[in-house]
Amino acid sequence: MTTTTIKARSQGREATRPRGRAAWFVLPATALLLVFFFYPIATIVWRSLTEPDAGFGNYTALLHDGLSVKVLVRTLVTALIVAATTLVIAYPYAYAMTKVRPRTRAVLTVIVLLPFWTSLMARNFAWYMLEQRGGPIERFLGLIGFDGVVLLGTVAGVTVAMVQVMLPFMVLPLYSAMEQIDPRLLDAAGSLGAPRWRAFGRVYVPLSVPGMLSGFSLVFIMTLGFYITPALLGSPQNSLISQVISERVSKLLDFGGAGALGTVLLGVTLLVLFIVSRFGGPARALGGAVTHD
Amino acid sequence: MTEATETREREPVKAQRDGGIGWGLRTAVGLTALLLIAPTVVVIPMSFSGATTFEFPPKSWSLRWYKSFFGSEKWMYALLTSVQIGLLVAVAATILGVAVALGLTRSRFRGRGAVRQLMMAPMIMPGIVVAIAIYGVFIRWQLNGTAIGFVIAHTVLALPFVVTAVSTSLAGYDRTQDIAAATLGATAWTTFFRITVPQVLPGVLSGFAFAFVTSLDEVVVALFLQTPDIQTLPVQMYNSITLEIDPTIAAASSVMVVATTLVLLVPQLVRRERRTR
Structure with missing residues (x-):
């Protein structure tokens, strides 16, 4: 008995020794990211300050070109609407996921995850078909008395599609937060005389705030930088920031101007991440998203 | 630990007694599930369309787009x-x-x-x-x-x-x-x-x-x-x-x-x- 314990302990110590060596394993990937991810992003910021001339010319130009500020505001508003809408839609769904039997929960999880992973292009194409002139959505709206409403090419059309694309990013963090809530707290609130709706509003909802926060920030950030949906379903007349950035790079090779817009976008992203990191952080939410595969 | 397992086990029973989740929540979940799945799935009937446009739903059927x-x-x-x-x-x-x-x-x-x-x-x-x-x-x-x-x-x-x-x-x-x-x-x-x-x-x-x-x-x-x-x-x-x-x-x-x-x-x-x- 004692000999095995001692042996096990010494083996245990041996097992801990190579732990230090495993640290080197992170090097290749770190090097890859530094060269092919962080360096490129740094050059974008750098070029925004140096091309064509050194200084803040690109940034003052953004303020005065009459378009960029409008586009930026439109993008921020759209991202807020998308994040708020997904929150409202995803909350009951995630709540139900914690309440149903395991088998039903598995089905609900697959329903969230499959579109999450199935072809973004296919989904955007589907929205293109649904929203086009003469498409199902226009006909449906016609039936209920809104004649001639075509979503394709409008901010509303982009918003609807983005909500669908972003839903899983809201459901998963919400679910992982709600899963942690002890249902007995609601019983306790009930036994203290709170009606069910008040117990829900005063106990359950506040406890789910971390999930709401990570989901909201995640969707907000991802919507800001989203390109495919606005490019396919939006229009140049009411473009979002990603369209303007792409246009400047691919048509004009204006890395300075596009870089300035990109840097603003990065700044907003980092600001949101910083604010949220004080309450838990979207990295954790993403971890949750992939853990629940 | 045992307490947690106990509630886990008790919960489904209670959920069944309550009839799982209410009809309001059920409808909301159903609609959300539809929103998640439907746009991905509509491309499948579309792919069997016989028309040369993005018309949906298709009026005629064919395998021409797969060909x-x-x-x-x-x-x-x-x-x-x-x-x-x-x-x-x-x-x-x-x-x-x-x-x-x-x-x-x-x-x-x-x-x-x-x-x-x-x-x-x-x-x-x-x-x-x-x-x-x-x-x-x-x-x-x-x-x-x-x-x-x-x-x-x-x-x-x-x-x-x-x-x-x-x-x-x-x-x-x-x-x-x-x-x-x-x-x-x-x-x-x-x-x-x-x-x-x-x-x-x-x-x-x-x-x-x-x-x-x-x-x-x-x-x-x-x-x-x-x-x-x-x-x-x-x-x-x-x-x-x-x-x-x-x-x-x-x-x-x-x-x-x-x-x-x-x-x-x-x-x-x-x-x-x-x-x-």
Whole structure:
């Protein structure tokens, strides 16, 4: 008995020794990211300050070109609407996921995850078909008395599609937060005389705030930088920031101007991440998203 | 611990007594599920359309778009390019990602938290900024429109998924098993291959699948890196909506939906098989 314990302990110590060596394993990937991810992003910021001339010319130009500020505001508003809408839609769904039997929960999880992973292009194409002139959505709206409403090419059309694309990013963090809530707290609130709706509003909802926060920030950030949906379903007349950035790079090779817009976008992203990191952080939410595969 | 298990066990009973969830919530869940699934699924009937427009629902049916997809050199070349790049990305990202996950879970070193966050960054940074950033340096390094350029860019984007999937399965791995194996006389290698690998394999497999699908599905960076000589399937799909209005995209979309679903379900099935065995 004692000999095995001692042996096990010494083996245990041996097992801990190579732990230090495993640290080197992170090097290749770190090097890859530094060269092919962080360096490129740094050059974008750098070029925004140096091309064509050194200084803040690109940034003052953004303020005065009459378009960029409008586009930026439109993008921020759209991202807020998308994040708020997904929150409202995803909350009951995630709540139900914690309440149903395991088998039903598995089905609900697959329903969230499959579109999450199935072809973004296919989904955007589907929205293109649904929203086009003469498409199902226009006909449906016609039936209920809104004649001639075509979503394709409008901010509303982009918003609807983005909500669908972003839903899983809201459901998963919400679910992982709600899963942690002890249902007995609601019983306790009930036994203290709170009606069910008040117990829900005063106990359950506040406890789910971390999930709401990570989901909201995640969707907000991802919507800001989203390109495919606005490019396919939006229009140049009411473009979002990603369209303007792409246009400047691919048509004009204006890395300075596009870089300035990109840097603003990065700044907003980092600001949101910083604010949220004080309450838990979207990295954790993403971890949750992939853990629940 | 026992209390928690007790509530877990009691809960379904209570849920059944309450009739599960109320009809209001049930309706909300149903509608949300419909919103999640429907737009992905409508491409399938569309792909059997007989019309030459994006008219939906189709008035006539045919297999012409599948013929057009599988018979077109352009589409097949795009598909082949995507699969080749995807496989290379999956291999590269899995090797690098497993190494990172091992490094992060099996050692404590300064800057560990920073490395973890660094690995997640490609997931969170705005897609369009990442795309123009990579495009900008790839023009200078002449990696634009090269297969290796695509592989590098997609590996960067796929890494976070592999790291998360593998870290999760390593975190659940009980290391006293290694010690137990060692006390029974197993060498470090035997322990690794007979004890560690079988348990971590499902995580690695899902990492591989996620990486493959990430690359297969990636559009934004690919749109910038494309040249007439090298186009991935999503890029060809994008062009077929914006430039050509070519309904072959419906067949391509259906193939993609079915293929990615299969790729992602396989690791799940492997896992289930193991569990039941």
